Amino acid sequence: MKIKIIFSIWFCGQVILSDRDLLNQPGITPNITSSRYFADWSADKILSDVSQEADLCQCCAAIITTGYISIDLMHKYEVSRVVALGRRDNGGAQFENITLTVNDAETVTLTFKNDTFLVSEFLPYRLIRTVTISGRNTRADAMTICNVKVFGLPYSCVPGNNEDGCPYQCGQCRDGNTTCNNDDGHCPKGCAAGYKGYLCNTGEFTLT
Missing domain, CATH: 2.60.120.260 (Galactose-binding domain-like)
Incomplete structure (x- = not known):
């Protein structure tokens, strides 16, 4: 299971x-x-x-x-x-x-x-x-x-945003964050394995 x-x-x-x-x-x-x-x-x-x-x-x-x-x-x-x-x-x-x-x-x-x-x-x-x-x-x-x-939230950079000066890095994008949206931190090509959510910063793992 x-x-x-x-x-x-x-x-x-x-x-x-x-x-x-x-x-x-x-x-x-x-x-x-x-x-x-x-x-x-x-x-x-x-x-x-x-x-x-x-x-x-x-x-x-x-x-x-x-x-x-x-x-x-x-x-x-x-x-x-x-x-x-x-x-x-x-x-x-x-x-x-x-x-x-x-x-x-x-x-x-x-x-x-x-x-x-x-x-x-x-x-x-x-x-x-x-x-x-x-x-x-x-x-x-x-x-x-x-x-x-x-x-x-009192910062202009949301988690996953990679614009200059942001204290947060992009989430775990499928393409290694090369296309992370600078405006809202979205990963347009989806998330890397083990992550989900709009910003790809919610982790999930599977127990077998």
Whole structure:
């Protein structure tokens, strides 16, 4: 009888990894831009993480609708979820009809949203460089965002990536890593014997 054993670390169906808020990590300097905003309620206020009481703290971004806030991480990172917080002091009118787009083109599904909070989760982790939050309000003339968090792995090189400066080497590609994808670490010709997975870094062996 042959038994395959695959070694990896899982918890509740997910790989255990050390997620961080990528917008508040040493060495990561996101470029934040937006369409027109009110007074000094500019897009960079989404990093304040002070309060959702917008009028009291004056620490939220208020974008004239229809408008957007775009976050460029400057490199691709493995992202597990994006969270955005709206203001709590106006009944949710400035947090309506919000869409989330990643990598400049892909609209993603919101896992949860109410009047002051939204989250989009990615399983498996998604390679993301840009996050754009767009709003089209019908009850208010602004989209107000008080804080955004992008959770993921705080290095721009995923396991298996071999681009310059990456602290990780390619997985075990069938061709000796000569065609390992520099963008996402994928082995396009498959894995070497004894390895599997998208990155060819999950080992398996057979007992007889």
